Amino acid sequence: MNTQLNDGDLVVDIYPLSGYYFGSKPAAAASKDETVADRTMRLRSNYDARGMRISVLAVMLVELFKQPHVLLLQSENCIYNLPGGRLRPGESDVDGLKRKLLRKLTADDDNNQTNWEVSECIGSWWKSDFETLPYPYAPNAPKECTKLYLVKLPLNRDFIVPKNFKLLAVPLCQLHENRKTYGSIIAGIPQLLSRFSINMVSTST
Template identity: 90%
Template sequence: MAIMNNTTTTELLNSDDGHPLSGYYLGSKPSADAALKDETVADRTMRLKSNYDARGMRISVQAVMLVELFKHPHVLLLQSKNCVYNLPGGRLRPNESDVDGLKRKLLRKLSADDDNNQTNWEVSECIGSWWKSDFETLPYPYAPNAPKECTKLYLVKLPLNRDFIVPKNFKLLAVPLCQLHENRKTYGSIIAEIPQLLSRFSINMVSTST
């Protein structure tokens, strides 16, 4: 991802200012979730069922973070080695709030291991929720009877400078909104809906020369 070589970014939530992408740095750290790297679909389903029996409904929180590349808004995605795309985030712990859980996951996925909570992730509003009635169906934007999973998307505002330190078994990519739009085959139904979710916001792109 070549986000360090660009000089513009986007600011969300009707703000008039933007931040230069030259202030962002991309580094790497040891791989995450190594024990799950060879997990099959069947193994994952069995693991989720076991976790549901022990903990109840699985609640995940994910971050939508925008940057500007080539004069077009892009979303930051993590790509695993099996070419699966995900928004940064993950499952909440029991009794953990959405905001605290998302900050914890962003520190784990996008910050240095020795960060010691120095990075302050600015979590904004929830823009959408998806639900699953079991562990194999596609998610729906409404709650079914006895849901097994819930995934919530939150806007996360990027600061002027930020170091992204990503596990080596992931790539951090900036994907344009136009490429995500209704592209469920590649990115999944949740990520493909992000352009529509953002359509109610005013996204201001402010260029800053280096």
């Protein structure tokens, strides 16, 4: 769990990358090819039917070379994303994020055996329209909200991802303001984590 310090800071324990196993499972279904106009029309139709789209994403930290790293999914087209996805209607943030992590990062026969410790929401990003870039504040009548949750990892874990994705550990310093490569949301993670004290736990005996 996160530990409260006297000065109000939060301590997050992270563990060496060497304690985690990375395997693969059959490739996930490829996204349908669509033009920007088609995607906008689809999002608009979904908004009219269900209201604002809400997505939840996991920020998971590991230690490598004495530096904190974030786990990112990289697709075959070299697009980087945080693990997670869109909520179902009426689904809570925590339940939805756990469902997405089980589907994307565990074996297909896991049967909910893997427990994901979802901690606090560390930031939210909003879209005022279907084509706009996300912003870290809520506009009037937002069309989409993306929430970032800190997910605490145990000392050891197996990550099983679809073959058409890679799960990479990327150093925080590489993400900082690197919007061109990672997009606004991922590039903003270092700043969101600035209120935390990251404790890199040594597992050597």
